[in-house]
Amino acid sequence: ARRARLAASEGPGLTSDGHPVKLLHNIGSAADLRSEELRAEGVGLFRTEFLFLDRKQAPSFEEQVAAYAEVFRRVEHVIVRTLDAGTDKPLPFLGLPEEDNPALGVRGLRVDRLLPDVLDTQLDAIAAAARETGTRPEVMAPMVTTVAEAGAFARRARAKGITRVGVMVEVPAAALRASRLLQEVDFLSIGTNDLAQYTFAADRQHSSLADLLDPCQPALLELIAMCARAGREAGKPVGVCGEAAGDPLLAPLLVGLGVTSLSMAPVCVPLVREALASLTFEQCRERALAALE
Ligand code: PEP
Ligand code: MG
Secondary structure, three states: OOOOOOOOOOOOEEOOOOOEEEEEEEEOOHHHOOHHHOOOOOEEEEEHHHHOOOOOOOOOHHHHHHHHHHHHHHOOOEEEEOOOOEOOEOOHHHOOOOOOOHHHOOOHHHHHHHOHHHHHHHHHHHHHHHHHHOOOOEEEEOOOOOHHHHHHHHHHHHHOOOOEEEEEEOOHHHHHOHHHHOOOOOEEEEOHHHHHHHHHOOOOOOHHHHHHHOOOOHHHHHHHHHHHHHHHHHOOOEEEOOHHHHOOOOHHHHHHHOOOEEEEOHHHHHHHHHHHHOOOHHHHHHHHHHHHO
């Protein structure tokens, strides 16, 4: 298994003066990891819901173990996001009640309030796949809103033997509590797609509201800066895994705000690497300050 594992041959992203930024991939399954495309240090967002989509019932424990192990065999460093069901990723078989306002309803980690077995089985399957492949995957939960939710998730995951646990910051309430969240978990990963949606109260799929969803909006940047500062103070990593991370114009700005990793579609890595290499860290900081202004 280890022999087949892809090497992260190109190492971290670097600014022209050598400030390192971890570059990672967003994937939905092992099929997204064609060998010629692993140009990063690992997987920063494994969107597991793709395994659950278009199905009449949940994938079995065994099926999940096989799917996770396939990814772990190929890449050493993987952050698995637990199931992010709801709104833009509906899963009819879960049988969740119809909602008038699903984006503000039972989605992401909140599904666990109604169906705790789903997360339990998934965490068990991730832990089993880790044992089978001799790897140490990390896990993170989507749509975390409070410190209590983060703490409860971290305890559940650690009880299954998963040692590194994080949460996504996709809701302003979580960003505002970043320092306190980092007392419960090992890292934060900022989902700028949802964080923009919930900060500006603008549906992320609404094309006529694109100006509000622009990741350069200062209010969004302030929240990202707040998370990055909390990470620096706690000595823990804070990454971005929303679409903004893969944009070569935005990536230096995010680095200037202080994030330590950028996770993106594999195809985006070369241009982001090039953009970072063309600027000093101080120039990234200047861009970030100018955007905040
Ligand atoms: C995000 O919200 O930025 C994110 C990475 O998660 P998804 O796009 O899967 O909701
Ligand atoms: Mg999201």
